[in-house]
Amino acid sequence: MTWLQEITANIILTFPISLPGRIIGGKVVVPHSRPYMAYLKIKVTNKTGTFHSYCGGFLIRPDAVLSAAHCVRVEVTVILGAHNIRDEEESQQRISVRDWVIHPDYCPVTLHNDIALLKLKKKAKINENVKFISLPSSNERVRTGTKCEVAGWGRTEVELKVQNDKPCQKVFRRYQRRSMMCVGDQNSGKSTYKVSDPGGPLVCNQKAHGIVSYGMGHRVFPEVFTRVSYFEPWIRQQLRRFALQELPASPSSQ
Template sequence: MMHALHKFVLFHLLMSLGLQALGSDIINGKKVNEKSMLYMASVQNNKGHHVCGGFLINENFVLTAAHCDDLKPTSVVLGTHNLRKVDDSMRYRVTRCKHPSYDNVSKGDDIMLLKLSKKAQLNKRVKPVPLIKAEMKIKEKEKCHVAGWGYTETGGKVVDVLQDVDVPIINLKECKKKWGGNLPANVICAGGYGTKKGFCQGDSGGPLVCNGKAVGVVSFNNKGKCTYPDVPNVYTNISKYLHWISKILKQNKC
């Protein structure tokens, strides 16, 4: 009862802020080749249901969004693009390492590490993605990629097979303007505006990948509206959290 009430209150809080961050996936995308994006992770609850996306960054940790913590994930699945094709060897129990400054999506810091219960089996189907370096700059209009398993249209259904779409980076000043100045710090904007491509409900926490490096974490769109063009999609900027990530990876614990 209390858990249901918590989710009800959270939903209406996000809607009142003009945000919808309970998951997101791919609009106008395509199925991912089984030999690519081997870092993708399905973040799942104790019933084995997909609740968020994530991505492997080393053999011990998956990166995802902090707001996914509200959905109480207990495991991740690695090594498959088709969620109907999962066996026990692909599943890893997790400990959640939410960013200490995270309060809610509107205030930012929407980033979380998931510590795997055992080292990931790196092979031809599982491979981590490198993170952006602090000194690297992302150019406006640069084409990047976002992937996930969620809705392919507003009010749709989650999909079994991983989908991917290319999205352009949007100037942050322009993004803030389109959002009426109401954006948290340390974010990146890409897709959803000036294009019919972007993400939707069903897979928050997935990566924004530019030139083979993860630069952002899917955070929120506009009230769950996935009929684009709309206002820009918003991601947590990984480059602003490299020190925190590095510290946890070095300690190998939360």
């Protein structure tokens, strides 16, 4: 079996689908206790028509959201301040995405470098329901065994342990320890729901250390997250470009 066949046979790639975020073995959170959570509504048009898909993300400054690269499509609306996304809550802020940048080395097959930065058309109004979250410094790592939180889209969350790299190296042939995190709890039955929580943050010690990326199709352990600290220099560089209006060409700006 080739590496490509192995990847496609064993991994459910976390492409967005038309379902709200779900968590396996999680709990309902206190309303608006995760004010950095973003809900990405993505407009998709193909030969059969137009529909919407959904992903997670998180606010890192009033005009910028971080998410997974595989979530980004031509037209994206970000919803902030949501607890129940099915309701039109007064706390919600709906802001269109003006531009975005996907990591130049992102691979849609292996999901290497699965990270994207979205520039909002206007700044979010920061209040008790909408706040941004801090990022780790460059190459800052979380100790093995640390318990971190993964939220769906604001209502549910699950606590997962950071693993050493061995479980993911064993299961995923293309796992990269520098740019990825291995997370999960083999015995708890807890997990992110593989196809409806992509792009959401893994929060450890009040910082967004990971981005939900992919996992196995037939079991909940282990899971792979994009390691945010590895990409911190790239993130800062793109934020400077946003400020200077010097974004690389993207579908939304052509």
